[in-house]
Amino acid sequence: MKLTWSPERASRAYIHTVQSCRVFSESGVAEFISAMAAGWNAQLIVETWSQGGPIATSIGLAVARSHTCGRHVCVxxxxxxxxxxxxxxxxxxxxAEIVVGEAEEAIQGLVGVDFLVVDSRRKDFPRVLRLAKLSNKGAVLLCKNANSTSKGFIWRSLVAQGSSRRVVRSAFLPVGKGLDMAHVSACGSNSTGRRWIKHVDQQSGDVHFIRR
Structure with missing residues (x-):
């Protein structure tokens, strides 16, 4: 099994989020993330949030959960x-379900994460990504407030964890204050006896990992 994309579900979540977030000024990020989560039919959506932070993305994720009948957990x-x-x-x-505690510890208690949103302004975000117990079907990982000059290093560290996972694709999107995202493969999808080759698209700057 692996994550499958539904454009119809993504479209419904996008429109629903536009309607729910029309009072917020940070239009664009919430709608996009909601459509992504719903489109991939995420069953365990997890995000991290700190006091005083924007709430629009969280509303978008809650909307996506209503379209997938899954769980939305905020740490x-x-x-x-x-x-x-x-x-x-x-x-x-x-x-949303709320879990109180250090993100690095809390994330380890959530098994089968298939959609994870973190804030790259927090120092612990790379470790949270590495410790996440991702779904066997694969997962979509997103970093908000990302810096385009450092894109790719996060996903390289994920690939290095072991041979049972690989980054199918990654991209930096100029949405909001920057959105870095990656699609991680289903568990056990890698072949043995091969090696990773990194390729950087010189025009877009996207980082791709090719298994040969």
Whole structure:
């Protein structure tokens, strides 16, 4: 089994999120991420959030969950953040499961993650990505507020974890303040006795890993 894309579900989630987030100024990111999560039929959507942070993306993920009938879990650092997050989501008419604790520890208790959103402004985000217990069907990983000059290094570290996973594709998108994303293959999809070759597209800057 592997993740399968549904353009119809993605379109419905996109429109639903536009309607839900019309009061927010950060238009574009929430709608895009919601469409991605719904389009890939994500069954366990996980995000990290800190007190005072934007809430539009979280609303978009909650909308996506309503279209996939899966779970949407948000990891927050403390009770103050939990209270603010729950209140702001409630004001928008949506909700999510909230886990309180250090992201590096909390992520290890969530098994089968197939859609993960982290903030690259947090110092712990590379470790959170590495520790995530991804779904056997594969996963989509996104870093918000990403820096285009450093794109690709995150995904190289993921490939190095072992031979059971590979990055199918990665891309940096100038959406919002920058969005770095990667599609990770289903578990066990790699062949043995091969090696990774890194290729950088000179025009777009996208990083691709080819198995030969």
């Amino acid at each position: 927050v650092p403390d009770e103050r953040a939990r209270s603010e997050y729950a209140e702001r989501m409630g004001e928008a008419g949506v909700e």
